[in-house]
Amino acid sequence: xxxxxxxxxxxxxxxxxxxxxxxxxxxxxxxxxxxxxxxxxxxxxxxxxxxxxxxxxxxxxxxxxxxxxxxxxxxxxxxxxxxxxxxxxxxxxxxxxxxxxxxxxxxxxxxxxxxxxxxxxxxxxxxxxxxxxxxxxxxxxx
Amino acid sequence: xxxxxxxxxxxxxxxxxxxxxxxxxxxxxxxxxxxxxxxxxxxxxxxxxxxxxxxxxxxxxxxxxxxxxxxxxxxxxxxxxxxxxxxxxxxxxxxxxxxxxxxxxxxxxxxxxxxxxxxxxxxxxxxxxxxxxxxxxxxxxx
DNA sequence: GGATCTGTTCTATAAGTGATAGAACAGATT
DNA sequence: AATCTGTTCTATCACTTATAGAACAGATCC
Numbered sequence: 001x002x003x004x005x006x007x008x009x010x011x012x013x014x015x016x017x018x019x020x021x022x023x024x025x026x027x028x029x030x031x032x033x034x035x036x037x038x039x040x041x042x043x044x045x046x047x048x049x050x051x052x053x054x055x056x057x058x059x060x061x062x063x064x065x066x067x068x069x070x071x072x073x074x075x076x077x078x079x080x081x082x083x084x085x086x087x088x089x090x091x092x093x094x095x096x097x098x099x100x101x102x103x104x105x106x107x108x109x110x111x112x113x114x115x116x117x118x119x120x121x122x123x124x125x126x127x128x129x130x131x132x133x134x135x136x137x138x139x140x141x142x
Numbered sequence: 143x144x145x146x147x148x149x150x151x152x153x154x155x156x157x158x159x160x161x162x163x164x165x166x167x168x169x170x171x172x173x174x175x176x177x178x179x180x181x182x183x184x185x186x187x188x189x190x191x192x193x194x195x196x197x198x199x200x201x202x203x204x205x206x207x208x209x210x211x212x213x214x215x216x217x218x219x220x221x222x223x224x225x226x227x228x229x230x231x232x233x234x235x236x237x238x239x240x241x242x243x244x245x246x247x248x249x250x251x252x253x254x255x256x257x258x259x260x261x262x263x264x265x266x267x268x269x270x271x272x273x274x275x276x277x278x279x280x281x282x283x284x
Numbered sequence: 285g286g287a288t289c290t291g292t293t294c295t296a297t298a299a300g301t302g303a304t305a306g307a308a309c310a311g312a313t314t
Numbered sequence: 315a316a317t318c319t320g321t322t323c324t325a326t327c328a329c330t331t332a333t334a335g336a337a338c339a340g341a342t343c344c
Contacts, residue, residue: 012301012302012303013302013303014302014303019242019245022242022245022246022249023241023242023245025245025248025249026244026245026246026248026249027245038318038319038320039319039320039321040318040319040320048303048304049303049304049305051303051304051305052302052303052304054320054321055302055303057320063250064250065249065250068320068321069311069319069320070310070311070312070318070319070320070321071311071312071313071319071320073319073320074320078249078250078251090250094243094246094247094250095260095264097243098243098260098261098264099165099264099267100161100164100165101236101239101240101243102168102261102264102265102268103161103164103165103167103168103169103264103268104164104168104236105236106167106168106265106268106270107164107167107168107207107220108205108206108207108220108232108236109220111270112265112268112270115261115265116258116261116262116265118237118240119240119244119257119258119261120258122237122240122241122244122245123244123248123254123257123258125241126244126245126248126254128248128253128254154330154331154332155331155332156331156332180289180290180291181290181291181292182289182290182291190332190333191332191333191334193332193333193334194331194332194333196291196292197331197332199291210291210292211290211291211340212289212290212291212292212339212340212341213290213291213340213341213342215290215291216291
């Protein structure tokens with residue numbers, strides 16, 4: 001597995017690992033049930049300590065995105081269609097972060113249309129399951 | 143000035159200060175030219191050290207959102223209408239952060255329509271200038 | 285002029301985080 | 315038995331965060 005990691009960036013390595021895997025799940029590159037490299041293997045691939053990878057995996061496990069076991073290794077837990085929508089309360093955190101991030105763009109002078117265009121562009125790269133949760137009016141991939 | 147600060151939260155205080163002010167600018171509570179409390183005054187109001195407030199102000203100054211001087215204090219620099227759209231390259235960082243954040247929601251099972259609804263809800267709380275930059279098809283506040 | 289407030293800069297300390305490292309244990313596979 | 319897996323523990327080093335005190339230069343007010 002090859003993940004684009006910036007060792008000298010401002011964002012911690014373990015979080016970069018977590019972010020790239022989250023994006024891989026959303027984009028459909030890593031569907032539900034698909035396996036990920038072992039902690040030690042990915043550490044070798046990325047050239048980092050295996051504790052760092054373990055920290056990233058553990059973050060994904062706490063978010064309910066990964067199921068980790070000595071037997072099966074690390075596999076993507078959630079299939080966005082059936083599983084529970086989300087842990088309540090995490091949505092609030094997420095919405096708050098979204099609010100701050102979009103406010104940043106608005107404060108910098110970006111128009112509402114431009115912001116929405118960026119959101120649509122990002123979502124267009126995701127692979128949503130055939131029957132979205134309670135509503136599937138969006139784009140997805142027909 | 144009263145900012146909701148969580149001293150024991152995972153996000154640093156200086157960044158909470160920065161985030162709240164960014165949101166105040168985007169929502170129109172702090173329009174271009176409006177003044178902010180002095181570093182020392184806001185520190186007293188929030189019950190934190192003035193170095194912490196100074197760090198938050200300095201971050202906003204580096205982003206081009208604040209103009210700080212011994213004479214005028216700290217005033218909101220950018221009026222989203224006229225000013226330069228943005229420092230090129232910062233948009234890439236912002237778009238990357240947006241991509242990661244939206245991927246998080248998609249991986250958790252949120253549908254495209256639900257994600258877009260959250261984006262629209264956040265944008266609806268912002269006050270965009272009458273003539274948006276190059277396009278004003280969005281909501282804003284008529 | 286003198287006092288005061290401002291932003292800015294410098295050093296310093298204590299606590300926490302990030303990343304590395306080594307070692308060990310228990311379950312599973314070969 | 316040997317190997318690989320995830321997991322846990324301690325330990326170290328560098329960096330960040332938040333606090334604190336002190337000092338300087340420009341601006342304002344009495």
